[in-house]
Amino acid sequence: MIFTSDKDYKSTKKIKQGISTIKKEFEPLAKWIDQKYDVKTLNIIFDYIHKNKSQPRIQICLEYARDKGKFMDNKTYNFDKRKQKEVAEKFAEITSNYELENKTNWIKRLFKLIYKSKNVFVYFSDFETIAKDEANKNIPEKEIKKLKTEINNPELWGIDRRFNSVTYFLQTDEQLKKYEYSETHKKWKEQYFELLKEYDEFKYFKKEYFNIHLDSKENFDTNYESNWYYYYK
Structure with missing residues (x-):
């Protein structure tokens, strides 16, 4: 399994x-x-x-x-x-x-x-x-795009889901540092959890233990050749 x-x-x-x-x-x-x-x-x-x-x-x-x-x-x-x-x-x-x-x-x-x-x-x-993997996977892609649109932040490059986690990518490493311990990071976590819990059939995700990861497009491009396979390997 x-x-x-x-x-x-x-x-x-x-x-x-x-x-x-x-x-x-x-x-x-x-x-x-x-x-x-x-x-x-x-x-x-x-x-x-x-x-x-x-x-x-x-x-x-x-x-x-x-x-x-x-x-x-x-x-x-x-x-x-x-x-x-x-x-x-x-x-x-x-x-x-x-x-x-x-x-x-x-x-x-x-x-x-x-x-x-x-x-x-x-x-x-x-x-x-x-x-938990299934719950995260079951969020429709259109909902992820809608969330990004609602956030409306030009420094946010993308939102990527893998298994039971999610990563928000900022444009640069400098922006990543700025958001890492910010109130905005907390707000993004709250927003994503609210979306995720609608698809969490068995209520396994707990808000107090849930988090979103932050990274940067700069890191993705420079160290992983802009390749998702390399990034998640």
Whole structure:
């Protein structure tokens, strides 16, 4: 679950919206994870790495970014191996004890290779981050242009959105310094947040933590060859 177009994101979004629910087979594991690690699990998705049936994996779709952080190793910035192992073992225990004989054949096939925890790769994602990306992306471009027109400042070159952030570009580095800690900067933040919250379906953006970044066209042209790919690389 990386982009708003991912099927994993879309299926998890339906759960968050109350349109669907987590698969019954995964409910016990989700409950166990939530209680043990004090997090909120929205969805659990099972598939195979590169569609290789000998490499099963489960994705634990947590709701909040802070919840995903609880499963990261602060030293390596990778997933915490101990917690991966704990979840894998619990997954194997729950699925091996689950009553399968009355289930359909696809359920039997689904669990065929995942009783042994050593076969299961566990990884974690969070819904909040992608939902915020989607909210920002869903603001119509005409609304961004309208906002820039309303600001009516010749020193503001452009407004550019990427993922869940936004950057206001001044014309020059000197202007950037002038606006960085100004009341105008605060006002721009307020204006953009008011626009953004209309598209924030799940109210994940919080005003007290929201900010807009400032940069300059001069920096963009000089140091990034006027190329968005280089700028966001």
